[in-house]
Amino acid sequence: MFFERPESGEVAVLVHINFNDQSVNYGPEEFVELAISAGADPVAVITGSRQRADSRYFVGTGKLDEIKEIVDREEAQVVLFDHALSPSQERNLESFLQCRVLDRTGLILDIFAQRARTHEGKLQVELAQLQHMSTRLIRGWTHLERQKGGIGMRGPGETQLETDRRLLRERIKSIQRRLDKVNTQRDQSRRSRSRSDMPTVSLVGYTNAGKSTLFNRATGADVYAADQLFATLDPTLRRLDIEQIGTIVLADTVGFIRQLPHRLIKAFQATLKESSEADLLLHVVDAADISRDENISHVESVLEEIGAEDVPVLKVFNKIDALPTGEARIDRDADGVPYRVWLSARDGVGIDLLQQAIAELLGQDVINETLYLPTECGRLRAMLFEQGAVRSESFDDAGRSVLEVRLPKKDYLQILARAGMSESQIEAA
Template identity: 55%
Template sequence: MTHDSGAEAKLNDSANTAILVNVDFGKRDQASLDELCQLAASDQLSVVAIVEGKRKTPDPATFVGKGKLEEIRQVLAQTHAEMVIFNHELSPIQQRNLATWLACRVIDRTSLILDIFAQRARSHEGKLQVELAQLEYLSTRLVRGWTHLERQKGGIGLRGPGETQLETDRRLLAKRVKLLKEKLVAVKRQREVQRRSRKRSEVMTVSIVGYTNAGKSTLFNRLVRADAYAADQLFATLDTTTRKLFIPGHGSIVISDTVGFIHALPHTLVAAFRATLEETRQADLLLHVVDASSSDRDQHIDEVNKLLREIGAGMIPQILILNKIDRIESKSTANYMRDEYGRIKTIRLSAKTGEGLDYLYTALAEAFKQNQTGPQAHLASPIQADDDARTTFFNKRKD
């Protein structure tokens, strides 16, 4: 099935146009396709058509069947799109075969996310991490008959005796990957020194986490009156920003704004961003920010908690922040909820307007006091699936 995306792209201007391909394997995950459209927009791509299909399993050679492949080729001819983006992870062989059959650039979801990260990285550390993720992904794409480095750079010119271009590419990639890992080890050591210094000073550390575009950076800016980049787009923030926040009557804490999470975040990115994610893993408290106006908020909460567990941060105390309440109509009059021990576990607020922010300051003050007088577990409970909070606070979105 093919349908127009509604994008206003001129057919004779294919410089930044793309066709999206989504195959339903029985999960009916419309949210994933919607997210791919947002990812494409974040990469400044205009989606001119979406091709959808159903299969039980992917075709090992071309991911889709011959009929669907022909349909994609016809849509390409009609739209003159520059590339085809699959909402799935393609094997190197599938990607090569598809590019050959369709005679255009073919990328998968992972490649698109990596490209966005490459554009958004600003700090030296962020650029190192993104390059490492890109090269490790690229190393799996170097298959016989299709060497990316040769295509992209026109040949290296550093080939050893009897060495094929493919072998040269692999050797150079391995060398660069090793160098990047060594540099990131140095970055990690520097961060560890800074964390040990904070621990010796008994400074409480708070990390803001959440799904991409949940409003983490907006909340961070509101709290510390900073100017960290915030925008209504996926992965607006890649680099961790850390500031001191003074809690009146108590003292200062260190708060960090971190990279957003997303469904099926590429493993190469998770591995490459270990140094950045370590800030989250070592935090005393997590502020888990959720876009309360999103219809996919429950899935987003689960995805974030899943990744937190993967990086070893699943048991760190967290407070659920239901952000963007200025966008929803809520029947609830409660602005926060406490657990059975009297600790604030959920807060409704708008980082944009400042509504409900006082309750967050109260929660941070209480957490600061508890952190000074007791073990970490006394701060709050990890929120894995707080059905009471979701039922109480989540209502319909404003038009």
């Protein structure tokens, strides 16, 4: 179906170029981790700097000869570029180097394909892969091109290239329809949780920050967790009981990374919606990472792209066990509101502090108390039951209804207004 390309393998040469016209340049360390996560065996990392990318080979002729020499010497099977390559640059490089060439997007897609476990995750990865491949279809079937000339000299009505493109478009549309169905089902689940007043807390953060380890530690789940990039792709939801708040839904989501391909964000839109529509985001940060401030900035950029920039955030500085003076604690702002928690998910240190901070943040806008309603407040009582806010009911010696209620404060005020009452008229414990 596609143009015949060299076979790929595990022995890899990595190429990382810094450009002088960029305000911030990064080292190749993260890209090496990506390559290892994909199962590659990096035998050399080639670095350099340029004013701008070469339109034909991305790198200059001198650097190209250097790459060729190392590929031949190390018998490398694939060359990985820590950049986005155009389809023509990929083809030109493969023709010159006589081995497979993959850019950063292709490498991340390869990792995602390995990690996806659920049906939805596999569909999302396939969609992103097909969208990426659709730009890389080239004329590898020239013998089937339309012929010029008169009677008896015309070629087939549709070239193989056009057939490939049509099949790709049809498959992409098919996957998109199935993902739209999944998205609809997720929306229904979110609406159901909203109706039951069950807050959703979503874990977000840079890849390999320890989100899944924290998720497992907090909920007792057994989500796959490993010290590698993109260990988690498929979202996992678990219920978690928080003191003074009740049951919440905790969601573990895919990690972010700098230069996360836009088509991946689009493909994982249904998954990432768990974050954009959460009541609280736990932004998990690797406290021991020397690039943690830059990683925080990258995560905030992705959150803005998916429309989650206005969701309340609690930063969770994980891996304090790797710090020389790591201490579990809650940092508070001038108003005493928690904005950062330090903990170790691996050792379970500080998990109680995290739950305390979550309870404080979610409890700010939640009514969770005992109400004493006389018989004349029957309408208010019925409305609270209708809302699903009553956790238990009993009666005191005066005949009053004693209700244990929990509901968002805005809903409580709306119910009071519809019942024609005010907070001062209600006796609360």
